[in-house]
Amino acid sequence: MTTTLIDGIGLLYTGDPEREEIEDAALVLDDDVVAWVGPSSQAPDADERVDVEGRAVIPGFVDSHAHLVFAGDRTAEFQARMSGEPYTGGGIRTTVAATRRAGDAELAARTLGLVNEMLAQGTTTVEIKSGYGLTVADERRSLRIAARLTDETTFLGAHVVPADMDADSYVRLVAGEMLEACAPYAKWVDVFCERGAFDGDQTREILGAGLKAGLGVRVHANQLGEGPGVRIACELGAASADHCTHLTPDDVDALASSDTVATLLPGAEFSTRSPYPDARRLIDAGATVALATDCNPGSSFTSSMAFCVALAVREMRMTPLEAVRAATYGGARALRRTDVGSLRPGARADVVVLDAPSYVHLAYRPGVPLVHQVFHDGLLLE
Numbered sequence: 001m002t003t004t005l006i007d008g009i010g011l012l013y014t015g016d017p018e019r020e021e022i023e024d025a026a027l028v029l030d031d032d033v034v035a036w037v038g039p040s041s042q043a044p045d046a047d048e049r050v051d052v053e054g055r056a057v058i059p060g061f062v063d064s065h066a067h068l069v070f071a072g073d074r075t076a077e078f079q080a081r082m083s084g085e086p087y088t089g090g091g092i093r094t095t096v097a098a099t100r101r102a103g104d105a106e107l108a109a110r111t112l113g114l115v116n117e118m119l120a121q122g123t124t125t126v127e128i129k130s131g132y133g134l135t136v137a138d139e140r141r142s143l144r145i146a147a148r149l150t151d152e153t154t155f156l157g158a159h160v161v162p163a164d165m166d167a168d169s170y171v172r173l174v175a176g177e178m179l180e181a182c183a184p185y186a187k188w189v190d191v192f193c194e195r196g197a198f199d200g201d202q203t204r205e206i207l208g209a210g211l212k213a214g215l216g217v218r219v220h221a222n223q224l225g226e227g228p229g230v231r232i233a234c235e236l237g238a239a240s241a242d243h244c245t246h247l248t249p250d251d252v253d254a255l256a257s258s259d260t261v262a263t264l265l266p267g268a269e270f271s272t273r274s275p276y277p278d279a280r281r282l283i284d285a286g287a288t289v290a291l292a293t294d295c296n297p298g299s300s301f302t303s304s305m306a307f308c309v310a311l312a313v314r315e316m317r318m319t320p321l322e323a324v325r326a327a328t329y330g331g332a333r334a335l336r337r338t339d340v341g342s343l344r345p346g347a348r349a350d351v352v353v354l355d356a357p358s359y360v361h362l363a364y365r366p367g368v369p370l371v372h373q374v375f376h377d378g379l380l381l382e
């Protein structure tokens with residue numbers, strides 16, 4: 001066992017609700033767990049010492065919503081959108097066709113490339129969804145690839161109805177044979193509950209089957225318009241309702257009075273030129289909010305949690321503290337994890353050292369690569 005003292009921390013954001021910020025702080029890592037957190041003046045001895053020279057430290061980002069298993073490119077769709085075309089989700093089928101054509105090695109390498117891109121930017125926990133296969137074999141393959149890279153795998157066979165099937169037969173397939181083939185590789189089940197994708201009844205049927213198969217529930221809800229997604233998520237005890245862009249007062253109440261986290265994905269609003277969700281209204285009502293990238297080739301092709309923090313502060317009236325909390329502790333809540341998203345004794349040693357005196361710089365210096373060092377599972381990445 002090797003203990004490492006990270007000393008000289010100008011400002012530590014711990015992600016621990018009991019004691020969120022500590023100035024002039026230090027941390028001790030014991031292999032892959034956090035052993036001690038506190039003021040530098042009281043730090044215990046350790047085998048090794050790293051001096052971060054006044055920099056800020058935060059827990060590794062927890063990106064609780066990402067679609068990383070895909071092939072192909074949708075640059076043209078993005079260009080068309082920036083010339084005024086609306087986003088409808090119709091482009092999902094373009095990515096499905098490219099993903100089905102890709103070989104296993106290509107698909108695995110692309111997914112790993114994105115996970116590494118995230119890690120270099122301070123994301124030490126990522127959720128990865130299927131959803132660009134939409135056949136039993138292709139969904140299962142996507143999840144097998146994802147499961148080699150993260151514990152947080154999500155079966156999203158219900159992303160859209162594939163072009164060659166009718167909706168009823170596809171829902172039956174997803175809730176039956178496809179779920180059975182995918183469940184061994186998935187922790188969660190998700191449905192894109194939206195006009196043009198899956199309606200409330202179809203969503204309930206698929207999520208209910210997922211629950212029976214032992215999976216936890218998360219829902220793509222209320223992204224493009226109001227609908228039943230958020231209410232279904234709260235009723236079923238989903239870990240998160242994701243997007244939450246178009247909410248009625250009842251939706252806000254349901255989120256505020258449940259354990260379902262409202263996961264906001266401002267990269268999607270940025271890249272689809274849509275109005276942002278009202279984070280202020282959710283936080284003021286008492287809902288738990290997470291921020292995630294939604295990294296995918298269509299609606300949000302960013303892997304940067306720092307960018308999402310900056311958007312949340314500038315565009316969604318979140319304070320810098322609320323945004324960094326949502327990107328770490330909030331993401332962990334959305335994945336029902338207590339071992340990540342915070343730096344407290346017993347937590348996983350996922351630590352990001354910022355080239356900045358404060359986490360506020362994530363929003364104050366948007367677009368600037370501020371990650372100085374990343375410790376993942378206690379190992380310093382070079």
Ligand code: NIG
Pocket residue numbers: 067089091092095192220223268294296297298299300
């Ligand atoms: O979360 N909304 C559905 N799924 C993705 C978009 C997928 C795509 O456009 O390829 C999302 O935004």
Ligand code: FE
Pocket residue numbers: 065067220294296
């Ligand atoms: Fe998504």
